[in-house]
Amino acid sequence: MTEPFQLAGLSLDCDDPESLARFYLGLLGGRVLWNDAHSVGIRIPSGLTVAAQRVEDYFPPQWPGTAAVHLDLAADADLDLCEQHALAIGAKPAPVQPDPRWRVLLDPAGHPFCITTRVIAG
Numbered sequence: 001m002t003e004p005f006q007l008a009g010l011s012l013d014c015d016d017p018e019s020l021a022r023f024y025l026g027l028l029g030g031r032v033l034w035n036d037a038h039s040v041g042i043r044i045p046s047g048l049t050v051a052a053q054r055v056e057d058y059f060p061p062q063w064p065g066t067a068a069v070h071l072d073l074a075a076d077a078d079l080d081l082c083e084q085h086a087l088a089i090g091a092k093p094a095p096v097q098p099d100p101r102w103r104v105l106l107d108p109a110g111h112p113f114c115i116t117t118r119v120i121a122g
Helices: 017-028 079-088
Strands: 009-014 031-035 039-043 049-054 071-074 102-106 112-116
Touching: 009 017, 017 031, 017 039, 017 049, 079 102, 079 112
Parallel strands: 009 049, 071 112
Antiparallel strands: 031 039, 039 049, 102 112
């Protein structure tokens, strides 16, 4: 059996699914697939489903330090402009920036994500 699985989606724990989903819609575009008391799912233009799901007593990961999956986002434009857009819709800069080719930001729930204009095509 080769390639038995496909990535169906990405779920992000948080305390406020609606605001987190709104943030990612503003950052990545797309549309809402569902919105209920426990989660909000969006489909981004690449076809991936991103779900923000409510977790009781949620606490955000720490960057750097906590083992966490984070998003690496490719940006077509100037890195400073892309960072400014993310900050304007609710991101916060991460306290540690390990590489000047990337910007590490935190989403409204505290999940780290990186933005770069340097993507190696596969």
